[in-house]
Amino acid sequence: MYSTIGALGRRLRLGVIGGGAKSFIGPVHRAAARMDDNYEVVASVLSSDPERAKTEGVAIGIAPDRAYGSAEEMFATEKAREDGMDVVAIMSPNDSHYRYSVGAIEAGYDVICDKPLATSLDDGLDLVKRVKAAGIVFCQTFNYTGYPLVRQAMAMVRDGDIGAVRMVEAEYVQGYNYALRPDEKDGAGKNWHFVPEKTGQSLVLGDIGSHAHHLVRYVTGMNLARLVADVTTTVPGRVSPSHDHAGMLFRLDNDAPGVMWVTQAGAGAVHGLYIRVFGEKGGLEWVQETPNQLFHSRPESPALTYERGGPGLKPEARRAERIAIGHPEGYQEAFAVLYADAAEAIVARKLGKAPNRLALDFPGVVDGAHTLKFIASAVESAETGRWVDCRLGM
């Protein structure tokens, strides 16, 4: 795995926005940053409430004077420090991603931002422009593409190992979060996922459909051209946009058909992120719940199982692994791969060097924009009952 200590002589200094006491994703981001010893978390804004932000920052080991009460304060104060932060990681609720990203970009920071990019396509496209203009590194944490075997699948499709893509299917079938009740309380108020203005156009599509969509694009190397969708609620008492189920038919750029199924209301389902792609010469199958294997079907020969750390892997997969075959790597490790990739790109930018090609496999701002277009298109299709063009033109 990449080491900034080797390249830069030190760890990158990270400031985090969001991810406080009750957050699921906050500890994941911070552990990902620590995993390969490329970052130290030096500054934080852990809540929109300034008082809580400071208390919670100290509670995770931030020095009291760098546990800030607002992003603006963090940007300004860190800018002035000799040992100020290098990178901003954003893991606050969905509706704040755009605002904090804009602030970080304006302050000149490289950005690691949780998905979605924004809650509207317009904001997303605006961010694309800003990132390009600023020339910063922007990593959007579609974290499942950090798994070594997903990278293997991507490289195999790209290299023609299964021939031209003929069809694809993706699923994300969960059942623990929000599976059974009409909504979820979070302390005094509603869980923000069920507050329309915070979650965006569609809960299930923003939360997990976004991952399935990105996985399809990442592995096939193609965009979706058009789709027809059934986006709905299945738990009685829920209303749009708190969707919990979406079915989708789509066509890729090359007209190959695809099917997608995502839900967070599959009672008792564990996780269920899954992709299967068939080409003219074979197929690939990957399941997030057993992420260390990739299954390769072949009409003329027995099927192959690629094993993380084992023989037959491409450099893209090798680069994303840390330990020996058979010692399972999981979700946290995959997440950390994006942090390591971003670190390499950031250090290259700092040193004015071209980054390693392989370090550029992480998802960025354009990927985030594609997902927003996808969500908007699916919702439109669900409302009209028609096929909808979902090309972004990027």
Place this chain on the structure above:
Amino acid sequence: MYSTIGALGRRLRLGVIGGGAKSFIGPVHRAAARMDDNYEVVASVLSSDPERAKTEGVAIGIAPDRAYGSAEEMFATEKAREDGMDVVAIMSPNDSHYRYSVGAIEAGYDVICDKPLATSLDDGLDLVKRVKAAGIVFCQTFNYTGYPLVRQAMAMVRDGDIGAVRMVEAEYVQGYNYALRPDEKDGAGKNWHFVPEKTGQSLVLGDIGSHAHHLVRYVTGMNLARLVADVTTTVPGRVSPSHDHAGMLFRLDNDAPGVMWVTQAGAGAVHGLYIRVFGEKGGLEWVQETPNQLFHSRPESPALTYERGGPGLKPEARRAERIAIGHPEGYQEAFAVLYADAAEAIVARKLGKAPNRLALDFPGVVDGAHTLKFIASAVESAETGRWVDCRLGM
């Protein structure tokens, strides 16, 4: 398993139409008939060519005078024999199912017929009327519903073990038959599956989509109300109706959403018949390639795995199994369950008794008609790009 020897004092006498030397399904039907010793195959029409029909009949052990050259000859001659046949099993190409069924019904025979019921919905509806009028037993061999664990799933949904159905997904993803070439030669001519007038409106939907569709209806206990479909060819050089891929979104009677994916062009895929259904209290998952297990997810408790022959099975599953737990039963055994069910219904009719309720779980003529409506609706949707009502009203 049911025994006609116990109930009737003898085996049922079976005449078979189709299933000659090059047939895949012919030996399957005959072995299914022999499996539980409820039938002896006494008469045959194994080819539309009278000469070949006789030769091939003798080759499978039929007495020379009962290896007939045509169905008409078989019906007439057997009718006149003291020890004439009781039942007709039809396994000829798709476009002849209707014609032979009509002939058999008119001659008063009980019928076991391979799917599809017919190649047009009108013919199918006509058969429904004829079967009802004649009062005969008609078994349509949607054979996958003969698996004990499929019956377990059906009975669990019916009994409310997973609560009201909220969503369902079905797949049938194959890759060996017709996976890679534009068509398949069969000796001198084309494989009949690629001859439009023989295969019906859609190759992939008739061949395997029909099974996935029936499985959804059988397990959920509901019909499909409407659907939108993408039915297409993915192998270059193929044209409609030699479809090899279909994606589908649908709604069940209770408005629960569903997703379906069927293909015969998934390079290297093995078989891939699969169903997953979620209700308000849990989910069920069954894979035809490991048919002796049924997986039951539960949000509040660890998941259960039901094992054929093991504890916790309903009478519907128990009835459909022959040997002890852990001794795998397969495709041939499931097929034979339908023959055993039909035998019990036929004997009950002969004896003027009400059949065992559990013996009526086999698919019949109305199920065949539903499938024809489904195929017609899917093809219409694929052409118009719209959602289509697919209710049969039965």
Place this chain on the structure above:
Amino acid sequence: MYSTIGALGRRLRLGVIGGGAKSFIGPVHRAAARMDDNYEVVASVLSSDPERAKTEGVAIGIAPDRAYGSAEEMFATEKAREDGMDVVAIMSPNDSHYRYSVGAIEAGYDVICDKPLATSLDDGLDLVKRVKAAGIVFCQTFNYTGYPLVRQAMAMVRDGDIGAVRMVEAEYVQGYNYALRPDEKDGAGKNWHFVPEKTGQSLVLGDIGSHAHHLVRYVTGMNLARLVADVTTTVPGRVSPSHDHAGMLFRLDNDAPGVMWVTQAGAGAVHGLYIRVFGEKGGLEWVQETPNQLFHSRPESPALTYERGGPGLKPEARRAERIAIGHPEGYQEAFAVLYADAAEAIVARKLGKAPNRLALDFPGVVDGAHTLKFIASAVESAETGRWVDCRLGM
């Protein structure tokens, strides 16, 4: 699959000894005989009680005059018939196998006999001599070697596909039969498996250890040279020889080490017959509960999964399969493979021809004798705590 109708113009006529109303294995043998339409069951002795033997024979469809009261009566009467039986199949309790086999051989019949060959090694060795002297076909139903993928494994090892064998492990871990109670009642009396004089030297070794042992020999192509064993009872209240657990270390002919674990008291275990063998170039793994796959590990390349009906199979595997890939074959089909093999050997003998080499892969009388030596050696080792030589010299 082999057809006697093609080769001989008719089915072989089979007489069965044992397998009456309460038998597990009786219906399995008869369905195996019917599976490929190579046999018709024409005569029976279904019980040691002559009255019951007749009643139960008629109940399974045997003509009343051929439902015999004793084996002696069957041998004598059938001998005198023009259409008398060709083959005897023995599936009575263990302690009668030797006696009935001797009778059948003396009467000149080919024999299909359930395992074990006998309850003492001396009797077994005597049978080896008698079979060789008589020149008859003797098939011992170690039925698991009828699975196509087991034959694939055997052929791969023999052909050097994994290099010289370096180690092997086998398991048979069951938990439903006799798992929890000290013994099992069977109607009025004890289940015969718990009656020492009927079951032989060791219940668990005779019942299932025998299968594991044969599987090791069949797949590796080698005999066991020496072993140390721990053969014991784990359910309180049981006493020797009603053993329910055996652990074993052994060396093959080439000094490669092996490990074996067999039990019928693994609470809740399903079936658990399993073999894993490693050679210098790779390994093979097969599990009876998913018998249609064979896993092939390779240090330098991704692992392969062979699929019944799929690419890469040897003629030995191809010969033992009936239907297309992905349509699971199970226990009953594997059992029937031995019947088909035996049929081919028997017909060849009747016609005075050399049988197809591939038809000789079924286990015979010498295999039965090896197993008896194995059981005797294991029991001796368990009593002495020492390594014991277990070579038979055949």
Place this chain on the structure above:
Amino acid sequence: MYSTIGALGRRLRLGVIGGGAKSFIGPVHRAAARMDDNYEVVASVLSSDPERAKTEGVAIGIAPDRAYGSAEEMFATEKAREDGMDVVAIMSPNDSHYRYSVGAIEAGYDVICDKPLATSLDDGLDLVKRVKAAGIVFCQTFNYTGYPLVRQAMAMVRDGDIGAVRMVEAEYVQGYNYALRPDEKDGAGKNWHFVPEKTGQSLVLGDIGSHAHHLVRYVTGMNLARLVADVTTTVPGRVSPSHDHAGMLFRLDNDAPGVMWVTQAGAGAVHGLYIRVFGEKGGLEWVQETPNQLFHSRPESPALTYERGGPGLKPEARRAERIAIGHPEGYQEAFAVLYADAAEAIVARKLGKAPNRLALDFPGVVDGAHTLKFIASAVESAETGRWVDCRLGM
């Protein structure tokens, strides 16, 4: 997961011995220390060569003045610092564990030490005494017992969920390390695993048999009473003690029989640590390659699958997990659980408080001694061919 920042107001300061540039386990230990933010690595001795030790220390981010050239230097210098280290972690070659542990204990440090405890039983017993006398925390990294589902299994057995233990089987079947060649070169010289004085009495038993043995003791809550073993080399050219295969039969304290199979020469095997234990009411099965599930067989009910993060888990399992169900945790996370446990015990000692009972589930010095006794006994049995008593009396 436990946080020292919350309890102590700061991270523990860790000094590491061993784990330099070519080490597999060094990065694993350090990442485990960072995972939950309970430790900062402040000091190091990364090589027995002082020059390399300093260079390599700086290369992993240690301050130049704390990248020591020897353990003695580290102990002495750190002792004198205000902000000196709290804990020593030892991950150097096997033959140095004893020496460094003694040094650290004498200097008053808590110790986290890789297995084995020592290369002789005498040294191991001496360490037991020293640890007890010093009252320090000593964590032996039998890291597989950090997996949440292993802790679930341990707690279930202890709570009687499967009833009294009746039998157990354990495997560790690897094939990548040292699978095929007689030995392994490591740069200029031999890989230290193949140098007898460094590896101890038996390569395969020390390297991986130790883990299998500890897993059996941890899950069953019992010690091994006696055993018979076949410990050998299977790769031509290897000699004792470079064993690569061991089979074992044993009895637990309660006389329940066990079987063990460990090898590093299973060509192409992936990892293969596995345990299966049966009690009077059910069985448990766990496979390290899919560590997030635990399978629970039950004779009277369908089997259960426990899922990390899912319903039905005991506090011992809950305590050892970090993220939501379905997001796989792996080897690195399990390793880090021991570090978190040790941190909690160390902080409790520093604060003079009783530690949380659940924090004491990590393996300690006595566990290390049991393993040394086990290895010595197995080697003795292999040499004599006899059963050997292997009780330690602790």
